[in-house]
Amino acid sequence: MREHKIVVLGTMGSGKSTLVRAIAEGAVIDTDVPNSDRQGADKASTTVAMDYADIDLPNGDRLRLYGTPGQQRFDFLWPILLQGASGVVLLLDATRHAAVDELQDYLEVLRLHAAQVxxxxxxxxxxxxxxxxxxxxxxxxxxxxxxxxxxxxxxxDREQGLLLMDVLMSEMETRDLVMSDG
Known part of the structure; x- marks a missing residue:
C-alpha cells in the first residue's frame, strides 16, 4: 500500500473544503469557524487550519487530502502543509476578477515550496x-x-473531483517514471 499526501490550495471560496468533502463523501476533519473576513462576507464559515480526509483507493493505495485555508493571513501554513506532498491541487474561483493574478501568485508558492511536486x-x-x-x-x-x-x-461533484484526482495521479506516475529513468 502506498500513501499519497495531496494538498489542496486556493483562495477562500474556491471550493477547497467542498472538494475534500465531495471526494471523501463527507468523512472530513475540518477547522471551520464563523467567517469574520470582510472580503469573504458572503461565506458563513471558513477554514483556519486545514481540512483533512483519508480515502482508500480500489488498488489499496490511500489518499490523504489536506485542504488549506485560503486567506492570505494563513499563508504561513502553506509551506508546512506542502512538505512531503505527493501532489497538489490548485483551485481557482472563476468568478474572482483577479483569478489569473492569483494563479500567478500560487504558482510562485509552488515554485518556492513544491517545485518538483x-x-x-x-x-x-x-x-x-x-x-x-x-x-x-x-x-x-x-x-x-x-x-x-x-x-x-x-x-x-464527486465524480468531477475523482477525475481531477485521476489526472493528478497520472501526473504523479509520470514523474515517478521520469525520476526512475534518471
Missing part, C-alpha cells in the same frame, strides 16, 4: 462565470518546461 489546476464556479478565459490560465499554468493540466471543475 506534480500539480493540477481546477477552475471552479465556471457556471457563474461563463466568459472566464480558461485558455489564459492554461497559457500561464506552469514555469520553464513544466505545464500543469487545467480542468474545469464543479467542486461539489
Amino acid at each position: 506534480p500539480a493540477v489546476i481546477g477552475i471552479s464556479r465556471l457556471d457563474l462565470a461563463p466568459a472566464f478565459d480558461l485558455e489564459s490560465c492554461a497559457a500561464i499554468a506552469g514555469w520553464e518546461d513544466r505545464l500543469l493540466p487545467v480542468l474545469p471543475l464543479d467542486a461539489r
Whole structure:
C-alpha cells in the first residue's frame, strides 16, 4: 500500500473544503469557524487550519487530502502543509476578477515550496462565470518546461473531483517514471 499526501490550495471560496468533502463523501476533519473576513462576507464559515480526509483507493493505495485555508493571513501554513506532498491541487474561483493574478501568485508558492511536486489546476464556479478565459490560465499554468493540466471543475461533484484526482495521479506516475529513468 502506498500513501499519497495531496494538498489542496486556493483562495477562500474556491471550493477547497467542498472538494475534500465531495471526494471523501463527507468523512472530513475540518477547522471551520464563523467567517469574520470582510472580503469573504458572503461565506458563513471558513477554514483556519486545514481540512483533512483519508480515502482508500480500489488498488489499496490511500489518499490523504489536506485542504488549506485560503486567506492570505494563513499563508504561513502553506509551506508546512506542502512538505512531503505527493501532489497538489490548485483551485481557482472563476468568478474572482483577479483569478489569473492569483494563479500567478500560487504558482510562485509552488515554485518556492513544491517545485518538483506534480500539480493540477481546477477552475471552479465556471457556471457563474461563463466568459472566464480558461485558455489564459492554461497559457500561464506552469514555469520553464513544466505545464500543469487545467480542468474545469464543479467542486461539489464527486465524480468531477475523482477525475481531477485521476489526472493528478497520472501526473504523479509520470514523474515517478521520469525520476526512475534518471
